[in-house]
Amino acid sequence: MTLLPVVLLHPAYSPFTVVALVVLAHVAPYLADAFGYNKQPSIPGPWLAKFSDAWLGWVAAQGSRSEVVHQQHLKYGKFVRIAPNHISIADPDALQIVYAHGNGSLKSNFYDAFVSIRRGLFNTRDRAEHTRKRKIVSHIFSQKNVLEFEPYVRSYIEQLTNVWDNMYTDSLKGKLHDGCESKNGRVWFDCLNWYNYLAFDIIGDLAFGTPFGMIEAGKDAAPIAEIGQSDKAQVKYVPAIKTLNDRGDFSASMGVLPPWIRPYVKRIPWYSKGNQAVANLAGIAVAAVNKRLAEPTDRNDLLTRLQQGKDENGQPMCKEELTAEALTQLIAGSDTTSNSSCAITYYLAKNPRAQEKLQRELDDALGSIDDTAGSATSYEQVKRLRYLDACINEGLRLHSTSSMGLPRIVPAGGLEVSGRFFPPGSVLSVPSYTIHRDPEVWGEDVEEYRPERWLVEDDTMIQKTFNPFSFGPRACVGRNLASMELLIIISSIVRRYDIVLKDPNAKLETREGFLRKPLDCYIGLKRREV
Template identity: 65%
Template sequence: MSVLDHFLAAGPLTWAALVPAAVLLVHLVPWLLDPHHVRKYPGPLLARFSDAWLGWVAAQGRRSEVVHELHKKHGTFVRLAPNHVSIADPDAIQDVYAHGNGTTKSNFYDAFVSIQRGLFNTRSRPDHARKRKIVSHIFSQKSVLEFEPYTRIHVATLISQWDRMCEQGAKGMSGPEGEGWRGADGRVWLDCLPWFNYLAFDIIGDLAFGAPFGMLLAGADAAPVATSQKAAMESYGQEAAAKVQYFPAVQVLNDRGEYSASMGVLPPHWRPLAVRFIPWYRNGGEQVKRLAGIAIAAVAKRLTAPADRADLLAKLQEGKDDEGNPMGRAELTAEALTQLIAGSDTTSNSSCAITYHLAANPLVQQRLQQELDEVLGNDDEAVATFEQVKRLRYLEAVVNEGMRVHSTSGIGLPRVVPDGGITVLGEFFPGGTVLSVPTYTVHRNRAAWGDDADVFRPERWLERDEKAMQKAFNPFSFGPRSCVGRNLASMELLIILASVLRRYHFVLETPEMKLDIREGFLRKPLECRVGMRRRSV
């Protein structure tokens, strides 16, 4: 009888003993052998033997904060998983993420693939270089200026809605149940987060798909999702494009981010088991499909009636690689999905977080409004232009400080060390080791930011050594895999915040209110309840 036959013939009691023994060996042997020489680095006990610890932390929605506390306890180097070391030092950013160091994205990014690999989640260096060549010119400063009119249209719609609410709120009226605002004490009291979500989705919908989702006008979160995704991907016909259902897009995006960020830290062979046996992961998988369906439906609709307009989709269609080849339908849709996710999340999260910090810091809000009044006070236009606000020093300081303290992308983005290894801060790491630099923690580095690094204080951008701060400022990542859309994000934030803060004054609903955050891939506010009134300029 063969060894295999012995195993197959084993009874339940034998299996009950063998399975735990096998699990123990799978996790204990790598720790004993220590092939990547990481056993010396401190960290949670379970993290030394299993990826389960990081998977559990990610699923709780507080990964950046947990890792930050570990670095405060253990220092610069912390082991997060059997083969993953987090390095909390601004100098490590260059070593881990810069051009020419040979590091590649880890299998963490496989959990973010839905339609096909896009610029964000491709792990192949040649494939990424090809995609970036096609996409990067779209987000040059010159191209971004062509997108400004679309941004300003939707900011004007937001202002129109908020003006209506302020006018009615001043009379003591309250809004419809769906809008969730009330008038009292001369202000409108509302959760501003949904409105920043609606704004961001309508802007990126208009830019990426040729038409807004209509969330601002409806005051509601809803987007069409292709129900027959294969047909919509393969056909340019109206029939395929029309087969949709409506889902709350913001919630779908949030659930997908939490699912992918927690799934991505699990070993690949665990992932099918997690989806099969854990309902939370199973629901997340459905949200991945729905989010892809939003892009598929929007692209299918856009391509049935092409418009003569300078939007993202048109520029993606025009782009060609070194061999003169354009993107195929699936690749085009995948890149449009990437822009939908990145363009909506960064803008809405940052706008909301910065509004919260301004409401919580009246003197900062006052100083910003004074600067805006001096520049925009006599302008009849409700919405600022990029030309008017792009060089306002205090506005830029407020935006930078908001992105520092809030750290929309706060986790350490994992990179695989190439064959031959690399040295980081004097420590050698052999090929195959996974390294990351946690943005949330680096953005609180006291050497770079001062002893008040945990405090929202824009003045530091005008007082301290800007070179040292920029070295530790990493809101869009760094190197060849940095955010390609940073110019667009920066333009949107400057226009949105300048226009909104020039027109309205904000206070917190309760002075002690904290901004509650839940983290998937990005750190998202859950609610931001403020009192808002029109300013007289």
């Protein structure tokens, strides 16, 4: 099949022959049914998905993959065929099997579309290489090390709240900052932009030793260098947040297409733009690592820890590998934090009863609000607050940044999942978006933001189903850092401000590349006094 594009270009073939060959190339594998998906009981799904990856490719490019796949599960049930060899399984019990430690499953070629500088921990498919990389990287995110990063995190939260304080007080005086409105004693603005600036500055400082300066500048800009340039190469500035979004859209839609067609698809203008975003994002990492290595420091941050890391043979990462891992941290650490913070803020603003209950918990635990400009809570102060934790988890349930089912290849010997046997080579995934809306686990009000569902005495099934950071040996290594950031960000913001939505009936509109991102979130903010 890899020769098919070349064959079709041969002048000896008429248009009719070309069409016949294309149809045959898709129908023949379906009829052969190598994985038994057509056998009774057959696995249902969209008609086109049985024959071609084009259905999933189109859905992914539209930015609504998780929602569309969810609708297919509502229509067809637990098993849905979303590509010729890709079965989506909407069953919480399947998580423990498909993504389990020691089951031998591998990441599919979906992850090849995310490689730029070189393979990193996220997109490495080889088991031995992944084990090597995880040994170097995982200890960096131990709870002990993460707590040593807390002062950096808090400093940027304080910088953000200081800016928001100024925006609020200036609005009361009739002085408006860019993008702000003043009405009813509040300052109104899109908080998504600011959460993006916050997340990029935090991860820029932790991963590269210096922030991007987005909070201070109030805009999206980061320096890049072209891969292969010398350390002294001149850099230019690009919108990093937009670049990251374009890169996610490109890679997620490219990854569901067959590998043989990807070089041809890249010539399509939309994909060509995304391919440039991949290069630009890599350039951001190259420029930042070059700058850091040229100015040695004794800072205790992610890049220092990556430099100190060694594999089982005592070998550190080379500069290219170091840069690739720093890029992975930039992508994972910025997108997840900003999107989650924005979504949780949206749900608390939309549900004033939950916001008020959380404020009472924070007030009872922490006392009067420190009037120091931009003061932030500490992890030690808030780590045991149950309702805060429930509010965050409920936001992550409804808006998991990683919502799609991450594909895994069934290993030799096959797997039995949810009562059905899948032979080796089958591609399986469990969609977080759908299992986070399973009424048997969460109740009939699955679309409602109700933090109290997390306060039940027996939450075994809830914890078993909750999957915001993936599961198993390839789960997110940075979840401790992400959890600490969200606890401090949400507690600092909600304790300091009273927040409402500009439109109380507004839906949180999203677009999904690899991660699911809010498009905006307009809020009205005023300072609280306790």
